[in-house]
């Protein structure tokens with residue numbers, strides 16, 4: 060688990076052209092959901108391409124603790140023999156979700172409508188992230204969260220004895236809130252309805268349908284209204300996890316800023332609720348081509364060919380934020396090399412991720428000679444037109460995306476860029492350093 064070991068300082072230096080193929084790991088969101096839905100299904104779910112990052116491994120362990128039979132057959136290949144909706148057993152020990160907000164929040168939802176109790180914890184980062192956004196809607200089903208006065212982990216979820224279906228309007232644009240409510244609704248007779256004002260990633264809806272649940276989405280004046288019919292029998296599935304666009308973002312952005320680069324990033328999931336970064340990069344003048352566009356397992360997929368490019372700052376439309384929420388750190392790093400300002404507004408959700416990502420990016424960029432402006436829900440990066448000083452040490456606060464963003468930035472700065480701790484990279488992209496070095500990146 061990240062955050063419990065000794066810090067791992069890392070450094071990146073100006074590198075020659077990046078070339079070759081970047082085979083990034085499986086999608087983290089789809090991997091968590093494959094394990095959780097597999098555990099709630101009847102029969103054996105077979106998964107290939109599962110991300111074996113620590114976040115997902117912690118979810119696999121948790122599903123075993125709730126009674127599913129979870130087995131690793133080989134690299135990324137897993138089976139889950141599920142217990143069926145309503146079949147979760149009470150775990151004998153604390154569920155430690157490590158660094159994973161998605162893991163803990165979705166699992167809390169999945170168990171909240173069963174008459175069992177479970178105690179959840181995580182690392183220092185996860186123990187400082189808000190859980191009220193999940194425990195509040197789960198309380199409407201009849202589940203109770205008991206724990207610290209500030210609502211942070213550790214906490215015990217006391218599952219509802221007689222759960223009631225819920226109609227809930229999410230106060231934040233969050234797929235984790237939506238997913239927790241829908242997963243809780245599985246074990247409740249009647250319709251559970253979740254309304255979101257802005258569309259967030261829809262992997263839960265797609266995968267629930269794939270497992271046989273009745274889930275409908277309609278657009279109304281209030282936003283997107285998602286209805287799940289309770290107590291379905293979920294049927295085990297065969298799942299090929301697409302590769303993670305949020306991980307692809309790092310080699311893609313590195314290739315854009317390192318002169319002469321030309322790389323291929325195959326098989327990337329391009330679900331429109333996830334692909335906002337690529338739209339933004341193309342608007343900035345990025346030379347990205349989407350080759351072999353196709354559908355795999357119900358998700359759009361393409362191979363990305365990326366060549367280094369001269370970029371111009373843009374104003375990112377705030378309504379695009381949910382579709383690229385995890386990509387603002389790497390976009391901020393790339394924006395430092397553009398000409399002109401890149402304006403990112405409507406991004407206050409960044410303040411409650413593995414760390415306060417607006418603050419972490421702002422401080423790290425300043426330490427490397429980049430001018431920024433920041434506010435409660437915005438960050439503006441003043442592009443240095445291709446020449447960024449570097450030379451700074453960036454604090455990563457147990458946040459994988461902050462670490463990888465600054466390490467990519469350092470591949471094109473005048474002086475080396477240091478991060479104080481790259482340990483958290485293991486949570487989502489365990490082969491990051493090896494993959495980047497194979498492309499020619501100087502990261503040590």
Ligand SMILES: O=C(O)C1=C[C@@H](OP(=O)(O)O)[C@@H](O)[C@H](O)C1
Pocket residue numbers: 087088089160161232233234235236238260384385408
């Ligand atoms: O549902 C998911 O798989 C995720 C949802 C997002 O979080 P929020 O729901 O908090 O926006 C995202 O940041 C996270 O990396 C994965």
Ligand SMILES: C=C(OP(=O)(O)O)C(=O)O
Pocket residue numbers: 158159160161162385412413460487
């Ligand atoms: C925010 C992230 O993950 P989580 O919320 O699952 O910790 C992320 O991976 O960028």
